[in-house]
Every structure is written in structure tokens, then in C-alpha cells.
Amino acid sequence: MGKTITEKIFDAHLRDSPTPENMVLDLDVILCHEITTPIAIMDLMEKGMDRVFDPTKIKAVIDHVTPAKDSKTAAQGKIMRDWAKRQNIKDFFDVGANGVCHALFPEKGFIRPGYTVIMGDSHTCTHGAFGAFAAGVGTTDLEVGILKGVCTFRKPVSMKVELTGELQTGVYAKDVILAVIKKLTVNGATDRIIEFVGPLVEQMNMASRMTLCNMAVEAGATSGLCYPDRVTAEYLWPFIKDDYTTIDAAVEEFQKWHSDPDAEYVEILTIDVADLVPQVTFGYKPDHVKDIGEMKGSKVDQIYIGSCTNGRIEDLREAANILKDRKLAEGVRGIVTPATPAIYSQALDEGIIKIFMDCGFCVLNPTCGACLGMSSGVLAEDEVCASTTNRNFNGRMGKGGMVHLMSPASAAAAAITGTISDPRQFLA
Amino acid sequence: MKTFGGPAILLDRNDINTDEIIPAKYLTEITKAALKPHLLEDLLLDGKPFDSQSESMQQAKVVITRANFGCGSSREHAVWAFEVNDINVVIAESFARIFRQNMFNCGILAMELSADNISGLFAMKGELELDVDVNAGKLVATSNDASQEELQCSFTLNEYDRNLVSAGGWLAYADANY
Numbered sequence A: 001m002g003k004t005i006t007e008k009i010f011d012a013h014l015r016d017s018p019t020p021e022n023m024v025l026d027l028d029v030i031l032c033h034e035i036t037t038p039i040a041i042m043d044l045m046e047k048g049m050d051r052v053f054d055p056t057k058i059k060a061v062i063d064h065v066t067p068a069k070d071s072k073t074a075a076q077g078k079i080m081r082d083w084a085k086r087q088n089i090k091d092f093f094d095v096g097a098n099g100v101c102h103a104l105f106p107e108k109g110f111i112r113p114g115y116t117v118i119m120g121d122s123h124t125c126t127h128g129a130f131g132a133f134a135a136g137v138g139t140t141d142l143e144v145g146i147l148k149g150v151c152t153f154r155k156p157v158s159m160k161v162e163l164t165g166e167l168q169t170g171v172y173a174k175d176v177i178l179a180v181i182k183k184l185t186v187n188g189a190t191d192r193i194i195e196f197v198g199p200l201v202e203q204m205n206m207a208s209r210m211t212l213c214n215m216a217v218e219a220g221a222t223s224g225l226c227y228p229d230r231v232t233a234e235y236l237w238p239f240i241k242d243d244y245t246t247i248d249a250a251v252e253e254f255q256k257w258h259s260d261p262d263a264e265y266v267e268i269l270t271i272d273v274a275d276l277v278p279q280v281t282f283g284y285k286p287d288h289v290k291d292i293g294e295m296k297g298s299k300v301d302q303i304y305i306g307s308c309t310n311g312r313i314e315d316l317r318e319a320a321n322i323l324k325d326r327k328l329a330e331g332v333r334g335i336v337t338p339a340t341p342a343i344y345s346q347a348l349d350e351g352i353i354k355i356f357m358d359c360g361f362c363v364l365n366p367t368c369g370a371c372l373g374m375s376s377g378v379l380a381e382d383e384v385c386a387s388t389t390n391r392n393f394n395g396r397m398g399k400g401g402m403v404h405l406m407s408p409a410s411a412a413a414a415a416i417t418g419t420i421s422d423p424r425q426f427l428a
Numbered sequence B: 001m002k003t004f005g006g007p008a009i010l011l012d013r014n015d016i017n018t019d020e021i022i023p024a025k026y027l028t029e030i031t032k033a034a035l036k037p038h039l040l041e042d043l044l045l046d047g048k049p050f051d052s053q054s055e056s057m058q059q060a061k062v063v064i065t066r067a068n069f070g071c072g073s074s075r076e077h078a079v080w081a082f083e084v085n086d087i088n089v090v091i092a093e094s095f096a097r098i099f100r101q102n103m104f105n106c107g108i109l110a111m112e113l114s115a116d117n118i119s120g121l122f123a124m125k126g127e128l129e130l131d132v133d134v135n136a137g138k139l140v141a142t143s144n145d146a147s148q149e150e151l152q153c154s155f156t157l158n159e160y161d162r163n164l165v166s167a168g169g170w171l172a173y174a175d176a177n178y
């Protein structure tokens, strides 16, 4: 019997198997942010275990609320800062160098094919786009990861989502993943790993693959994965060029992480995207998804473009393409937050920031901000946001607020019209 | 060994997420105790806000709910919010992976029962009291109603999860073993 990519990664990292169903894996990278890590650090300190297993394998950032908004978030930042210094964690990203974790860490080349990655954050699955096994964990798992460099998982169960066909103009990876979640439901991939495969995925750049994998957890998945290929190797080349003679050599070596043709899957879902139209969520669950036409004309108060799902340069370009020479609709607030300083800087160079500002947008520093309703764009009761983020849970962006998830192009269309609108009308 | 069970509260919904269990705005707290008054603060049942301050909620030691409980964020705060409210068992048809793992990592029981058994519990009248025997894998639910209805079911725990519950969580286990 052949093996899936996840089984291969598990085999290569297996430290122990306390029961046939449970596997303890060695970890290659442990990612940390200031919402879930300080409490782990405090607990380790209290237990007299203030150590790290390997400071070079720990990467840390302050990103959720930054710069600090109040004394409590300032204290969380300080705990991280002091810890990074004390434990000699060199890859620590503080104000000025910080950005949304799942955009920043890949951009720094920290994630490689075949790696095992954990973080105290459910969207850690984003990093599966590189052909790594990356999963979100809670604080206790994070503590053990920091202390011992291991984490347990149940024996992996995989499913395939095979994507075929060409995307129409105005339809993006975000629309694809919303359509996939609609099909699977929020519980359809629980305890499973989703492999995104097929010709559409092969054509996608890393930004689109990250958008796909980012929302795998919204269907309950442990992780989402794409096979590492030439696109992956080209993206990573600045970081791996000393390890391989040529890009071709890297591409060939990455093949070892592809699933075998006779590997076992519990389900294979094939979706042809040729007829897919822009998608949008309508309720409080990420599988409450409709074609955008069905929500047409629904009023919005705020536009939020950013986050680990859609705050990359490609996303900002798509939105700017629609916003150029246009103005925000009367009474609508626009907020854009480039996900990392490098993206911000690139957007400045390309004139994208100017387009957003001329349109009337507020340009935020890189941060999670409004995505989780902790800062920078919290909604008031009964307000509605057209958002490029990944969660529309009740209260997510502020108590009593409603969030409609959509692509950056759709969010830009809503910005101009003040209502949920099909972006394709602006892309003729 | 720790005992599990007590008065139960029933939350009749699938897919209750971690943002509803404990909203993100409380994630700046660095003590578990601070989470206590905010458990299930943003929960909607039947589209209406749930009364998280009701007397039966205050007394509950057990939560019974439907499928995919604890989906969404990885925040262990969701588990701690139960812990500081003295909830020692959550019973559901199924759990989201991270939430379930967080529960066992903290030595709290996340018990999966068949949809039939869950429906049986929801169908019982009056207030329920649960008695859980972890080693025997047995659960007895009794109602305080005149009918004195009783429902017995058995459950299986993965051996590893059972070990975590008895070892007092994953940190102690891993520190001893790796």
C-alpha cells in the first residue's frame, strides 16, 4: 500500500507511538504569537521549566494586536519580548518588523516541504501550502513543543479535494475554498487532512495555495496540504539555493513528498471550477455560502481587506485593480492592512497604497486587527463588514456585528457600491 | 483518581465554536480565573442569545451538546473557561480536533457518544444528573423529574487519552517520557 504525503512526513518524524492510534512527532518549527504563547511561557515559568528545546527552531511574532492597544496587550508583548531575549530566540519579530504570522513566516522561508510545524493558532494549516504538515494546537501542546520539540497527533486520515477547470475572470482561490467548505460543511473534514490536488492547484501561485490551505480548518481539517513542486521551489529559492545545485534539483527532491498513486483516502471530492462564480458567506458559519448574485444589494458598513487569508500582495493588487480611480461609497469605511512589512513596502512601490488612499481607505500597519475583533476596526452592534478574512462567527469582529467573507476583488466591489456586488462588472 | 459527573446543562446545537465559548476580547487575560464570568457569553441557541448566567448554568458540572463542538480557534482558553466553572465533562456527538485534544491535555473529559445516545439524553425530561465511571466506560443519566427516568450508555476512551486524564495532562506525561 502506498503512502500519502502526511504518512511520509509522519514516518520521517516519528519519535514514539504510545498506542497504534497516537503518534508523537519530532517538530521542525514551532511558531508563536502573543495571544496564545505568553500564557504558555508563564505556565512554564511557574513550573520551573522555563526552557526551550532549540531556540533556532522557534519563531515568534507579535501580530494579533500590534502596536499594543492597552496595558494588557502591552503586557503580552512584553512577556514575548523578554522570553525571546532570555531564550536567545533570534527569529523574533516585533513592532516595525512584524506582520500576520501565517503571511510573515512563509515569507521568511521558515517553512519547507516535509516539515512538521505547530503553532497555537488554528490557521497554522496555511503552511501546508508548502507540502509541510502544519497544524494548530492549544497552549498545552505548544508548551510541550517549546519544551521538548514534540507533539502528538492521531494516525493521519486523508482526503483529496481535486480541483479541475479554469477559473473565470473575477473568481479566485478564496471563492474556490468557500465553495469547497460549502460542500464539505464545517464538520466535513474533522480529524482529516485535506490534500488539494489537480490541474488548478498546479497552476496556482503560493499566495493562492496559502489561501486554500488557510481555510481547511474551517471544514474541520487538521491541515490542508499541496504537493511541493516547481512553484514551491521558485518561491523558496532565495532560502534554499545553497542546499541544491539548481531549481530542477530541488523540484526533483521535493517529489519524495508527493503521495503515492495507491495511497489510501477516505474520500475524494472532485470540483470543476469552470462555472464557479464569486462566493460570499451569509450567516455565522463559514459553510453558510452563496453565489454572490444571491446576496446582491445587501448593505455593508465596513470593508476589511487583509489577514492571513487575503492580505498578500497578490490580494492587494486584485483589490486595487478595481478601486483604481474610484471612490468609497457614501457612508462606507474602508480598511486595508497589508499582511507584512515586505508586502506593505511592495504595495508602496507599486502605487497600490496610493490607490487605496485615493479611494478613501484607511491604511493600517500589518496586524490581525479587526479579523478577530480585538483592535483596529471592531464593529458596532448591527454593523456589517465585507471582509477578506476567514471567520464569520457570531461576534467575531465585535459583538452583534455581521461579517461576510469574500475575495479581495469582491470586497473592493462592495467598497465602491456600498453593497455586496459581483466584482466581475468592474473587470470587463 | 478524579471523579467525573454532576448536574448537566444541555446545549442543543451543532458546531458551537470557540469564539462563542470564549470571545477573543478576553484572550488578553493571563489568568484562567478571569475567564470565569464569560463562558458561553456569545452563544446563540435557536438564533437567540443563551443565558450564560442562569442558575442551571452556574450549577452545571457537565455539558451535553450535539456534533462538532469546539470548532474554530485553537484557544485553550475555551477549555479553561469550562475548567474554572467546574465543568468536568463535555459530552457531544463529536468534537473539533484541537478542542478535544486541549480537553484531554488539561485532564478534562471530552466524551463522544453516538447520535442515538445524545438524542436519548436530549429527550429526557427535567434536570439531568450524570454519573460517569471512566474506568468502566459507563455513564448513567438520571432525571430529577417525577418520572425518575434513567439512561445508561457506555463509551470508549482511547487508551492514550485515558492515560492523559489519569496522568494529569500532557505536560507531565511528556516531561516524564521525552
Ligand code: SF4
Binding pocket: A064, A100, A101, A102, A121, A123, A307, A308, A309, A367, A368, A371, A372, A389, A390
Ligand atoms: S489574520 Fe485573523 S485568522 Fe489570521 S492569524 Fe490573525 S487573527 Fe487569526
